[in-house]
Amino acid sequence: xxxxxxxxxxxxxxxxxxxxxxxxxxxxxxxxxxxxxxxxxxxxxxxxxxxxxxxxxxxxxxxxxxxxxxxxxxxxxxxxxxxxxxxxxxxxxxxxxxxxxxxxxxxxxxxxxxx
Numbered sequence: 001x002x003x004x005x006x007x008x009x010x011x012x013x014x015x016x017x018x019x020x021x022x023x024x025x026x027x028x029x030x031x032x033x034x035x036x037x038x039x040x041x042x043x044x045x046x047x048x049x050x051x052x053x054x055x056x057x058x059x060x061x062x063x064x065x066x067x068x069x070x071x072x073x074x075x076x077x078x079x080x081x082x083x084x085x086x087x088x089x090x091x092x093x094x095x096x097x098x099x100x101x102x103x104x105x106x107x108x109x110x111x112x113x114x115x
Contacts, residue, residue, distance in 0.1 A: 019073045025088065029080040031073050036063060041076035043083045050083045052076075071106040078103040 019039075020031035027045035034040060040053040056072055058064045064072075078099040085093065 019069075020077060022077075024081050024084055027084040027087075029077060029084070031076040031080070033069065033072075039072040039076050041080040043080040043087075045084050045087050048087075050080075050087070052079055052083075067109075071109050075103050075106045078106075 015035050017033045018030070019033055020029065022029050024043075027043055030042040030044075032040045032042075037057050038053055038055050040051065043050040054072060054075060056064060056068060058068075081095075082099050085095070
């Protein structure tokens with residue numbers, strides 16, 4: 001049974017999930033999942049919005065496992081944190097190196113989990 005929404009429209013189930021909201025240094029990081037396969041990160045720093053996304057397509061007829069979703073969330077967080085660090089003018093720090101390593105390790109893990 002569908003509900004009526006604004007101006008007689010039909011309400012639909014939510015397609016977006018907020019996975020992470022966290023302060024990072026002097027900025028904010030938001031990670032969202034749109035539908036089942038799109039993961040978006042937003043980094044807000046000094047009133048500016050920086051954003052990117054990744055798409056992980058599950059095998060036909062299957063859904064992404066929670067491990068894959070968790071890895072995608074971690075990859076997005078790493079990308080957003082590195083962006084804030086870059087905007088702050090910080091050089092390549094040990095923390096950024098670890099974030100890149102985390103991103104790559106999770107990307108490889110996500111690819112293996114899909115196989």
